[in-house]
Amino acid sequence: RKEVEQDPGPFNVPEGATVAFNCTYSNSASQSFFWYRQDCRKEPKLLMSVYSSGNEDGRFTAQLNRASQYISLLIRDSKLSDSATYLCVVKPNNNDMRFGAGTRLTVKP
Amino acid sequence: NAGVTQTPKFRVLKTGQSMTLLCAQDMNHEYMYWYRQDPGMGLRLIHYSVGEGTTAKGEVPDGYNVSRLKKQNFLLGLESAAPSQTSVYFCASSLSANDRAGANVLTFGAGSRLTVL
Numbered sequence: 001r002k003e004v005e006q007d008p009g010p011f012n013v014p015e016g017a018t019v020a021f022n023c024t025y026s027n028s029a030s031q032s033f034f035w036y037r038q039d040c041r042k043e044p045k046l047l048m049s050v051y052s053s054g055n056e057d058g059r060f061t062a063q064l065n066r067a068s069q070y071i072s073l074l075i076r077d078s079k080l081s082d083s084a085t086y087l088c089v090v091k092p093n094n095n096d097m098r099f100g101a102g103t104r105l106t107v108k109p
Numbered sequence: 110n111a112g113v114t115q116t117p118k119f120r121v122l123k124t125g126q127s128m129t130l131l132c133a134q135d136m137n138h139e140y141m142y143w144y145r146q147d148p149g150m151g152l153r154l155i156h157y158s159v160g161e162g163t164t165a166k167g168e169v170p171d172g173y174n175v176s177r178l179k180k181q182n183f184l185l186g187l188e189s190a191a192p193s194q195t196s197v198y199f200c201a202s203s204l205s206a207n208d209r210a211g212a213n214v215l216t217f218g219a220g221s222r223l224t225v226l
Binding site for chain 1: 153206218220
């Protein structure tokens with residue numbers, strides 16, 4: 001079993017749609033969680049950190065469920081510019097980050 | 110402010126050749142990392158460094174060596190390239206591994222695409 005698992009997609013949604021991505025992780029001792037965004041042939045960039053209480057940044061909402069070892073990302077009112085691959089990232093110990101394989105999103109007009 | 114710079118951006122090697130990828134950061138970050146990204150696999154950590162003069166193995170270190178002689182530079186070496194090392198390599202850095210105040214957020218370079226024939 002992979003340490004971090006994501007549905008690879010692709011998710012194809014119309015502009016204005018709400019879309020949700022899920023991620024599960026295997027190491028129950030993990031302490032930090034993130035969502036990164038990666039555009040085609042570009043480097044990953046931080047989208048948002050995920051806090052225990054859940055957090056929101058504009059149209060993006062991240063949730064963490066430690067009991068189920070599950071992280072989610074909700075995107076409301078999708079824009080064309082949201083088209084990218086979304087990477088779930090988990091920090092299992094002090095010196096390492098483990099990446100999911102990513103979920104690809106395409107937002108269509 | 111350049112952030113993280115990787116060179117070269119592209120390289121084609123023959124099996125058995127050696128090469129070095131250079132990563133430079135100008136953010137005074139303590140931690141530096143080398144990842145490889147393959148289709149369907151996600152980014153996998155090769156080696157990392159928690160400070161000048163230190164290196165440590167990551168998830169997939171075999172076939173690679175690293176050095177961190179200066180705080181701002183982290184070199185990744187392939188002594189004898191193999192086709193299995195065809196990949197996109199990303200260097201990243203972070204201020205520290207501290208979970209507070211975003212110190213552990215990774216800043217990535219633009220990537221180096223390596224093909225081994």
